[in-house]
Amino acid sequence: MxxxxxxxxxxxxxxxxxxxxxxxxxFASLRTGRASSSMLEPVMVEAYGQRTPINQVGTINVPEPRMVTINVWDKSMVGAVEKAIRNSGLGINPQLNGTIIMLPIPELxxxxxxxxxxxxxxxxxxxxxxxxxxxxxxxxxxxxxxxxxxxxxxxxxxxxxxxxxxxxxxxxxxxxxxxxxxxxxxx
Missing domain, CATH: 1.10.132.20 (Ribosome-recycling factor)
Structure with a gap:
């Protein structure tokens, strides 16, 4: 050669x-019954005229094993974040509490x-x-x-x-x- x-x-x-x-x-974004902040990584939010990763519009926390919360920094973005989660195919139903979006993780x-x-x-x-x-x-x-x-x-x-x-x-x-x-x- x-x-x-x-x-x-x-x-x-x-x-x-x-x-x-x-x-x-x-694969890390696919949930297996336990809450994880990484499951939201692929979710993109329509923010300020462009698609933005969800972790750039709010703080993601896992306060308990079956709950993820997102504290959205800009009140006007709460609806867009909720819509992005609903359309993500994760099978999670977001619940609003002011600027905090709670994501209860149901049993699979x-x-x-x-x-x-x-x-x-x-x-x-x-x-x-x-x-x-x-x-x-x-x-x-x-x-x-x-x-x-x-x-x-x-x-x-x-x-x-x-x-x-x-x-x-x-x-x-x-x-x-x-x-x-x-x-x-x-x-």
Missing amino acids: SEDFMIDTDDLERRMQGAMGALKTE NEERRRDLTRVAAQYAESARVAIRNVRRDGMDQVKKAKADGMSEDDQKFWETEVQDLTNKYISNVDQALEGKQAEIMQV
């Missing part, structure tokens, strides 16, 4: 790790657990797509290097390297999904 043509597998791996990190963040029933496992599967599929997009970029780099004079043996080597990296991360996504689904279905 000549050193003239090197594919940046470190960059590809860094980007695949980014997809895994995003997946772990999304069997149907809701199944719904959450489907949501987890969608998050995992998005991560797989992101990883495959990184693979495509790596394969494009190999094709470009082939057009620039890379030998066929080197091309096969780099294609195998990129595919092995992809397989490793797809397997990590599958394992993370299995673990999260088992956690959700646990009563």
